[in-house]
Amino acid sequence: MLKIEGLTAEVEGKQILKGVDLEVPAGEIHAIMGPNGSGKSTLSYVLSGREGYEITGGSVSFNGVDLLAMEPEERAAAGLFLAFQYPVELPGVGNALFLRTALNAVRKARGESELDAMQFLKLARERLKALHISEDMLKRGVNVGFSGGEKKRNEVLQMALLQPKLAILDETDSGLDIDALKIVADGVNALRAPGFSALVITHYQRLLDYIVPDRVHVLMQGRIVQSGGPELAKQLEAEGYASVQAAA
Amino acid sequence: MTAQPSGHPSGAAGFLHRFEGLRARLPGARLGFVDALRGEAAEAFRQQGFPTRRVEAWKYTDLRPLAAAGFDEPLTAVDSAPDLPPAHGAARAVFVDGRFREDLSALDGLPYAARSLAETLPGLAGRLGGLARIDAQPMVALNTMLFEDGLVVTVPAGVAGGVLDLVSVATASERPEAFHPRHLIRLGAGASLTLIETATGPAKARYLHNPVYEIEVAAGAALTHAQLQQEGDAGFQLSTVYARVDEGGTYDNFTLNAGARLVRNEIHAILAGPKAACHMNGAQLLQDGQHADTTTVLDHAAPDCASRQTYKTVLAGRSRGVFQGKIHVHQIAQRTDGYQMNQALLLSPEAEIDSKPQLEIYADDVKCSHGATVGEIDAEQLFYLRSRGIPEARARALLVEAFLKEAIEGVQDETARGALDAAVTGWWQRQERAA
Numbered sequence A: 001m002l003k004i005e006g007l008t009a010e011v012e013g014k015q016i017l018k019g020v021d022l023e024v025p026a027g028e029i030h031a032i033m034g035p036n037g038s039g040k041s042t043l044s045y046v047l048s049g050r051e052g053y054e055i056t057g058g059s060v061s062f063n064g065v066d067l068l069a070m071e072p073e074e075r076a077a078a079g080l081f082l083a084f085q086y087p088v089e090l091p092g093v094g095n096a097l098f099l100r101t102a103l104n105a106v107r108k109a110r111g112e113s114e115l116d117a118m119q120f121l122k123l124a125r126e127r128l129k130a131l132h133i134s135e136d137m138l139k140r141g142v143n144v145g146f147s148g149g150e151k152k153r154n155e156v157l158q159m160a161l162l163q164p165k166l167a168i169l170d171e172t173d174s175g176l177d178i179d180a181l182k183i184v185a186d187g188v189n190a191l192r193a194p195g196f197s198a199l200v201i202t203h204y205q206r207l208l209d210y211i212v213p214d215r216v217h218v219l220m221q222g223r224i225v226q227s228g229g230p231e232l233a234k235q236l237e238a239e240g241y242a243s244v245q246a247a248a
Numbered sequence B: 001m002t003a004q005p006s007g008h009p010s011g012a013a014g015f016l017h018r019f020e021g022l023r024a025r026l027p028g029a030r031l032g033f034v035d036a037l038r039g040e041a042a043e044a045f046r047q048q049g050f051p052t053r054r055v056e057a058w059k060y061t062d063l064r065p066l067a068a069a070g071f072d073e074p075l076t077a078v079d080s081a082p083d084l085p086p087a088h089g090a091a092r093a094v095f096v097d098g099r100f101r102e103d104l105s106a107l108d109g110l111p112y113a114a115r116s117l118a119e120t121l122p123g124l125a126g127r128l129g130g131l132a133r134i135d136a137q138p139m140v141a142l143n144t145m146l147f148e149d150g151l152v153v154t155v156p157a158g159v160a161g162g163v164l165d166l167v168s169v170a171t172a173s174e175r176p177e178a179f180h181p182r183h184l185i186r187l188g189a190g191a192s193l194t195l196i197e198t199a200t201g202p203a204k205a206r207y208l209h210n211p212v213y214e215i216e217v218a219a220g221a222a223l224t225h226a227q228l229q230q231e232g233d234a235g236f237q238l239s240t241v242y243a244r245v246d247e248g249g250t251y252d253n254f255t256l257n258a259g260a261r262l263v264r265n266e267i268h269a270i271l272a273g274p275k276a277a278c279h280m281n282g283a284q285l286l287q288d289g290q291h292a293d294t295t296t297v298l299d300h301a302a303p304d305c306a307s308r309q310t311y312k313t314v315l316a317g318r319s320r321g322v323f324q325g326k327i328h329v330h331q332i333a334q335r336t337d338g339y340q341m342n343q344a345l346l347l348s349p350e351a352e353i354d355s356k357p358q359l360e361i362y363a364d365d366v367k368c369s370h371g372a373t374v375g376e377i378d379a380e381q382l383f384y385l386r387s388r389g390i391p392e393a394r395a396r397a398l399l400v401e402a403f404l405k406e407a408i409e410g411v412q413d414e415t416a417r418g419a420l421d422a423a424v425t426g427w428w429q430r431q432e433r434a435a
């Protein structure tokens, strides 16, 4: 599904990613943990095509195609989805219009028929219900005045509608209460299928009790320094990153 | 100087020259008060000429391209049937090159009077020129000197007038034409009307549309006035509105500037009675090479009045936008509530916006605020949309529509808001086709 090799990237002349190697096979869920500032969000932005990063080396292949050569919207159409660590507020853009425009853009790019307002509403209502999100959220401006937890749920709602092949969740669990955490996990687990992979970035082992990862990687100073099974997350929770640092 | 077949001059001198020749044939020539008014206006125009940028009020808008062109007043009425913009209601008054066209209009059976100015002039003594100022207003002087027609609407007290379309269509002609319609709108006490004005013209045609409005809103009356300016891309529009609102009355103006090579919308509103209100909203959508100027002068001349202005300008290519907004709070106007916001979104590094808010406050118990911002499309927002699969052009369109939204939502009247939405959408479609 996703194959990252020797990826290096700079922001404003500062090297942040210093040779990331990571492979996520189809159908697997991998977790990335790592201290603040180690480059986790940078990696997810580079994968989704945000401007401002200079890729100085390495490659990323997504289902066999060169991901780094694509525009952000092409990556989304190809099945990549990033749940933002800090979802962006769009005052004046209604959430329903936003969701429908995104869904139809992706459907169109995939050669599927576009949904009219009624068809969209029906689908959106189903997804909202499954995620225990109030319908009010459709009427408001995108993320405007949403609480931290509501913003994260809105990210998961977008994921549930767009049905990506690879979802990158950047600290989607941060700031969520226990119930919301389960809802987010259910949202991810509902997508589990042989053709779906996820990269779950988190600071807390707790999320991984609900979304059990196939692999856990530790990103430190712009590099994957250790990988292991779900037990690695438990070890990190108990011992912190000092032990990894020593080992690396 | 553009060559004129008969060799007569262009610019201000050209207009004066034609006025001398036409004076005896203009509507109302035999009515003393009309002819005297025209004479005074000609004198004022002779003294002032076209405004230049040395005049403070015209600092940001250069009329030289207009002054350099030679214009003819259309002496023969066109009788072709040009394409008309979509109607918003059953009632409509259509003007082609500034002339009322009864055959294209639908004004029968209305609960109020709506007639051609040329036909109703004898009854307009005292009303014509009652609000418009020819001193220090050269374009108004020009209009007064040369107007040939216009719409006169009189809604009796208590009557709900519904929606009235005022359509102005310019047609292509061999030489640039100028028309100066004069519209008089009067609402009696407690009356209401939604006036939706659409101005269009053919592409590449050079013409000048120079309308002047004199609007009276009596006590408790409510006028919604949408001005959807979609003139042809080589046309000039210079419009001046004078509105007077009495006690408890409301004047809502919405201006959309989406066409013309050069446009100036000047609105003078006087809140003349207590608890009167005025809302002015506007959107300017400018493409490469366009210049649009919105200038408002709001007089709070009575206590407890409220005014709100929200103007948004979107500038693409090498376009230039201007907003000048003056709020004058007279000494008597205690407890004035005034608000003015003016925002610009630059879509291109070559676009430019000038903005000049001006508050003059002579009362002490006043709540008045104003603000101005200039920005670009937010890169974070754009990326967020694109990361959801929305193509860049569509993502930009969504953000621009969001930017305009506040100005459009401020329009209370449903029909006017619908018309506006459609006009904005139309502008986008033209943009996308051009891209």
Ligand SMILES: Nc1ncnc2c1ncn2[C@@H]1O[C@H](COP(=O)(O)OP(=O)(O)OP(=O)(O)O)[C@@H](O)[C@H]1O
Binding pocket: A011, A012, A014, A016, A034, A035, A036, A037, A038, A039, A040, A041, A042, A043, A085
């Ligand atoms: N635009 C920028 N300009 C300068 N430095 C930046 C910029 N963006 C990121 N950085 C730096 O890059 C490093 C990695 O940041 P990143 O956001 O990827 O960390 P992270 O692993 O996601 O951290 P956290 O766990 O706190 O979310 C940090 O030192 C950060 O300050």
Ligand SMILES: [Mg+2]
Binding pocket: A040, A041, A042, A085, A170
């Ligand atoms: Mg981060």
